[in-house]
Amino acid sequence: MRILIVAHAHPAFSQGGAELAAYHLFQQFRQRQDCDAWFMACHQIPGFSRPGSAFALRGDDQREILYDQGNDYFDFSANNLRYVAYDLPQLLQRIQPDVVHFHHYANVGIETFRLVRNVLPNSRIILTLHEYLAICNRQGQMLKTSGKLCERSHPQDCHLCMPERLPADYFLRERYIKSLFSVVDHFVSPSQFLKSRYSAWGLPADRIVVIENGQPDTAIAPPRHTGGGPQVFGYFGQITPYKGVDVLLDAFTRLPAETRQKSRLEVHGGGHHMFPGTFQDHIDEAISRAPKEVVYSGPYEPADLVRRMAGVDWVIIPSIWWENSPLVIQEAFRHGRPVICSNIGGMAEKVTDEKNGLHFDVGNPNALQTVMRRAIEDASLLDRLHAGIESPPSIMETAEHCLRLYRESD
DSSP states (O other): OEEEEEESSOTTTOOOHHHHHHHHHHHHHHTOTTOEEEEEEEOOOTTOOOTTOSEEEESTTSOEEEEOOOBOTTTOOBSOHHIIIIIHHHHHHHHOOSEEEESOSTTTOTTHHHHHHHHOTTSEEEEEOOSSTTTOTTTTOOBOTTSOBOOOOOHHHHHHHSTTSOHHHHHHHHHHHHHHHTTOSEEEESSHHHHHHHHHHTOOGGGEEEOOOOBOOOOOOOOOOOTTOOEEEEEESOOOTTSOHHHHHHHHHHSOHHHHTTEEEEEEOOOGGGSTTHHHHHHHHHHHTSOTTEEEEEOOOGGGHHHHHTTOSEEEEOOSSOOSSOHHHHHHHHTTOOEEEESSHHHHHHSOBTTTEEEEOTTOHHHHHHHHHHHHHOTTHHHHHHHTOOOOOBHHHHHHHHHHHHHHTO
16 A cells, blocks of 8 residues: 655654654554555755755655645645645656545645545545644634633634634635545544544544554653652643643742652753743743752753653643643653643543543642642552553554554545
8 A cells, every 4th residue: 555644844853743643654654565655744944945846855765755835824725836736746646645644734735635636536535633723723722812721613703812814714714624624535533532623613523533643662761769759740842832831830839848849840842932022931931930849951852752751750741722632641651650731631531530640720830739749748649640551552553543544445
């Protein structure tokens, strides 16, 4: 089976969960004798130019293709019309994939779904939904500008939240996106929660299949043996306005001094400097004023994860939006670390309270500090929750599920 995986970015340049999930799946297919896999991703390199060609090749076997594209971030219409009208059709005709599995439409151009159907009428089109961008134009967060969680989309509500567009614009945006989604054979959702949101939005539930993003077979961090030492909490991932790092720092600061001295908080990640102004200043100030038990370790590469995970007992996910299926939850469970997370959305689905982790009221630093204090003072809690952790699906299992779906679509 010839398979083309399409992502909005290459993990060599951008290491978000969606691009890593897409690339891991491609790598797994490349190892199989019954698959001929290709990977195509937007380069996201400033100044990238290939005179006479929209594409460049990466990888020793030249099965990784970088392309130059962008889109309008309201309805995801492609900016590079030559690419859509001429370059991509030629590439598709040359590769002739049996399956085109999209892991995004941002930086891809949503018209590409229709293009694939026109150029390759017998090929299957699969789309993995990684967040709520089609539903919510506010970066797919379903979080109102007031900070309140959004339960549904409606043109009037969207206008009130983002008044720069009229209600009619939001109505037409939804109709346009759904018209192009109509050519997709099946949608993949990494969580039941995300599936329920898209089903309520209007996608047929029987066309949405839940398949988790599997983990690659990598080394596993050894368990920490605190031996009466400090309980170490770790945050892993990007620092954005929606990830709740400010809630975490506030909660840790509120711990009583004698309790806090029995613990440590390590913040592994970066990205807040991509939000210059109020948010960046807020995070920089919160880190600089944090108690001495807070260690800011900065950004990390995937190869660094095992070493960094080895130094923590707990992983904390304090996101203030619904999330879908955060990669860090699977990473934490793979390395045997219980997760403390907000009690909403994909986080609450993936982490079972009192079994393999603990929940706290989303956005509430007092609630989070209460949970952290319990983790510090209850000597038996860590071992009990560690025993409740089950290994997340492997990338091999995910690939098998996807292959079954590809064949069902035949």
